[in-house]
């Protein structure tokens with residue numbers, strides 16, 4: 001993912017919100033990396049650079065912290081990623097049912113990757129686009145106002161094409 005692709009990525013709003021919450025203090029590094037991993041599923045080099053830049057923390061220190069904790073990963077686990085927002089607005093509009101349908105259909109638990117390595121399913125807190133609720137992000141593309149059956153179809157279509165990022 002290029003830097004411009006990253007700055008246009010709606011998932012970055014979640015990272016930005018955490019940075020703002022901590023007034024871009026360097027000591028919030030771990031919390032911000034946690035949010036970044038939750039939103040994107042892994043920490044790309046561009047994302048790590050972005051976090052370091054925004055928190056005014058040297059890149060070596062960001063890598064030092066990220067590699068120290070085993071909860072962080074640096075590569076996408078599945079060939080495709082699907083992130084379902086479980087923030088309040090999305091949840092009240094049925095995001096929980098979407099998660100259940102995807103888990104059932106793809107035989108994978110949220111936070112996991114299908115056995116064939118095709119799809120990683122993750123959930124996130126509010127992604128900052130509540131007007132699109134319930135919203136999901138498939139391979140970096142935002143899909144708005146979803147419902148379970150159609151979402152399964154859309155994710156299935158995405159996983160049968162080649163990943164772009």
Ligand code: FES
Nearest residue numbers: 085087090126129
């Ligand atoms: S609750 Fe889902 S985008 Fe805000």
